[in-house]
Amino acid sequence: MFSKILIANRGEIACRVIKTARKMGIKTVAVYSDADRNALHVEMADEAVHIGPPPANQSYIVIDKIMEAIRQTGAEAVHPGYGFLSENKAFAEALAAEGVAFIGPPVRAIEAMGDKITSKKLAQEAGVSTVPGYMGLIADADEAVKISNDIGYPVMIKASAGGGGKGMRIAWNDAEAREGFQSSKNEAASSFGDDRIFIEKFVTQPRHIEIQVLADSHGNTVYLHERECSIQRRNQKVIEEAPSPFLDEATRKAMGEQACALAASVGYTSAGTVEFIVDGARNFYFLEMNTRLQVEHPVTELITGVDLVEQMIRVAAGEALPFAQGDLKINGWAIESRLYAEDPYRNFLPSIGRLSRYRPPAEVVEPARAIRNDTGVFEGGEISMYYDPMIAKLCTWAPSRDAAIQEMRLALDEFELEGIGHNLPFLSAVMDHPRFASGNITTAFIAEEYPEGFEGAELPEDLLRRVAASACAMNRVAEIRRARVSGRMDNHERVVGADWVIRLQGQEYAVTINADREGATVRLNGSEYRITSDWKPGQPLARLMVDGAALVMKVARIPGGYRLRLRGADLRAQVFSPRMAELAALMPEKLPPDTSKLLLCPMPGLVVSLNVAEGDEVFEGQALCTVEAMKMENILRAERKGRVAKINAEAGASLAVDDVIMEFE
Known part of the structure; x- marks a missing residue:
């Protein structure tokens, strides 16, 4: 060793x-x-x-x-x-x-399967079903457009040496093929030092399911079952799970055996992953083989009990695998949520800066649940613009899929992260989405369910009532503390009222609180909730039990109430006495500033190019400029017809969020 x-x-x-x-x-x-x-x-x-x-x-x-x-x-x-x-x-x-x-694998296997073009040719020669496409080298954008027309739109433009969603674009027409080819080529060169591009048919309504393989140098090759990676954004995986809620045992076995045969055909050793597209009839098509450890490997480890990194090291040292295929069973269900430095409220654009607070949930391994957090950051550290925006991979395990999802909901709500934009609210919203909960997902899930982007989740009425009751119980604790500090409460005289009004998410509830030493009974619009918690004013995280069920919220004091964040929602909870509520209803609403005539930089980044000049007339959808951040190029387009009045940035300039790039008449 x-x-x-x-x-x-x-x-x-x-x-x-x-x-x-x-x-x-x-x-x-x-x-x-x-x-x-x-x-x-x-x-x-x-x-x-x-x-x-x-x-x-x-x-x-x-x-x-x-x-x-x-x-x-x-x-x-x-x-x-x-x-x-x-x-x-x-x-x-x-x-x-x-x-x-x-x-890792031998050079021959890397050469044969690590290159996306070569691997597809070898798979075709081996009789593996593959997605239609053009595997040759593509000289320029004109040729990319011609090939795309031959294949038929939509097409996927991909970097040959790519991975992690870098150097990938979907094109639905000639203009997108031309733009996508150049952007993919640029990203591929920047990220991998290899700008070769290939094009394949984009299969609509697919599920992305991959098989984990492990092989040693003694002729043993096994598959460690599958992972479903269908929740993707811009071809970047966001949520993965193992096993897949879609596969049956026959399909799983067929995919696993095919993956092992493909690995064995190139003399593969170490850990590797064979990726497939699976359609609604459970037909599967080879996409590529990744000759390395995958980002999402923890979910496989959680359902099999195998440390893949340890096995990679042992195989590299010449040891044989300590198990056979029959030893590898599926135990329970695991889910991974990728926490990215991407702001979901700004169309998931990258965010950089210092982590002023970073407190992940505690890692646990228990008979009925597990929480794991793979991370490379710490509180006070910085998220750089130079690398991938991943902050952490939060994983949960439980005996069933429903239980694993519930563990993930609570773990995400417990995850404290401040200082940068991040996708925690979005991850929480997906966990509560009925379509995800049902397992009826495809790689188009995010595009179909969030076509206008993510603007926060709205809590269902039953959960909203539990949150409202909890916020009022917490407010009572805070009011008692303020009364004692100010001297208004003397000799235990009750000066904190029992009747309150709370407003949140457009709803208003009348509340009466009856407290005792163990907790509080909250009557809210005719319903009663029993609430217990050890939360104290000033704590940023509240863990409560509401009628025996766990509820976790991030809490911050704001004028007139609290900012509450949970399950993808960001709520402003205003708590008033009945008379204050009457007066508050008379206050005018503050309107946001008008930025409709400005092109603002949506994230910290580098201006790669400007596509217009002062005085130019622009049309809806026209490319205005390209900004690069975290190795990804982002094309900013005109939202409506107009004329450029002033350009405030130049190519090569580094911009901060909301810097004005150009102004319109």
């Missing part, structure tokens, strides 16, 4: 590998760029080596710099994580030449 390994990656996956290596008694080496000097993976590792400036193409994907770090530290093996150099044939060859073990 190795005594020291280097992790050629950063963030949560580097931390994840370090945890397993530590458990196995193996020392670890981290590498870091200038931007990651104080990163969590650097702190966790036994040693750390600086490898250059923040951009990945000057640090994390420069093979020579990683090789020099290996020589400096005497690492015997390298785990590449995912992304960066994980599927880079040249990197694996450089390690072999140096006599350093690659904790």
